[in-house]
Amino acid sequence: MNEPARSTSRAERRRGTEERILGAARDLFARHGYERATIRAVAAAAGVDPALVMQYFGSKAALFARAAEVRVPEGGAGLGEGPDGAVTALLASLGVKLDGLPATSLATLRSMLTHPDAAEHARTTLGRQIDEIAAGLPATPDARARAALAVTTVVGATIGHQLLGLPDLRDTAVEHLTDLLRPALHALLEPAEPPKGEDLS
Template sequence: MPTPRRTRADRRRATEARILGSARELFAEKGFERTTIRAVAAAAGVDPALVMQYFGSKRELFGQAVKETPAPLTATDTDELVDQLLASLGLKLGALPEGTLAMMRSMLTDRAAADQVRDSLGRQIDAIGAALPAAEDPELRAALIVTALLGVTVGHQLLGLAPLREASPERIAALLRPAVEALAGSR
C-alpha cells in the first residue's frame, strides 16, 4: 500500500517541530547566550535563513521553545495541596522537559528569560496562594513554597549537588513535607 503524500503544510509543521526540538536541546544544554541560530539550524538539518523565516529571531525561537502550560492544581484541601506540590517535585527531579531546562539555565543570564520565569512562577504563586486556606500572608507563603521547590530543582538538575542527586525524590519530599505543610498552614 503506497504511503500518502504529505502536504506542504504537513512538511512545514514537521520542519518547524524539528527546529523547535533542536532549539530546546541546545537551549537546555547551553542556555540562551551560547546557543546560536546557526547551531540550531545545523542540528535541525535546515538553512539558518529558514529558522529566521519560521521564527523571526533568536528571542522568538527561544520563547516558542520554552513555552509550556503548567499542570493545574486540583487539590480540594491543604493536605491534598501539599501532596500535589510534593508530587510535582518528584517530576521536577526526574527528566525535566528541555524547554524547562532551557529556561532555568538561561534565567540568570538573560533578562527576557528571567521575565518568562518570573511570569510562570507568578502564575504558580497565584494558584497556590488561592488554594491555601484563609491563612495569613497566602501570597508570601505560596512564594516561599514555590522558591523552595525551585531551589531543590536547581540544586538537583543544574548544579548536580551530590546529596540531592543521590537521594530519591520520595526521600527529598518526605524531608520537605513538614516545611511545606507549615508554609501551607496545615500545621
C-alpha cells in the first residue's frame, strides 16, 4: 500500500528538479543571452549534474524553448476586440512589462537577435498577437501590417526600457508612457477616414 506514495514522491521530486533547472535557465538566459548561458552553468546554478539537464531536456535549444515559454498569452484578453480593445490590452501588457519583465520574456528579448531558436520563439509569440489583433480590425488590405506595427511598437518600448535602460523611458512614470503611446497605437489600428466626397468604388 505504500508503493503509490513512493511513486508520487518520485514524480514530485522529478517535477521539483525540472522546475529548479528551468528557473536557473530562465535566470541565465535572461542575464547572459542564449550563446553565453551554457548547460554547465545552468546545471551548476540548479545544483545538478550537466548530464541530468540533458536527460531532462535533450538539448540546449529544447531547454531554451521550455525556459522561454510564456504561459499566459502576452497582452491578454482584448487583443481581438477591435482597435479599442487591442490598444487597451497592449498598453496593459506594456505596463506589466515595464514594472518588471518576467525572466521568460527577458530571455527571449535578449537572445532573439542573436540566435535562430530565440528568434523563432519570438516570431511565434508575436505572430499569435498579430493574428489576434488583425482578426478584430476592419478588413483593410493593410490590417496585418497595422497590427504588426502596433505589436512591435510595444516590443520596442519594452526593449528601450528593460534592456537598454534608456533614461528618458526609465525616468518617466509607466502611466505617463502608456498615456503617450495610446494615441499612437489608436492611429495605427484605426483606418484613416477617406476624404469627404472621395469615391472609393
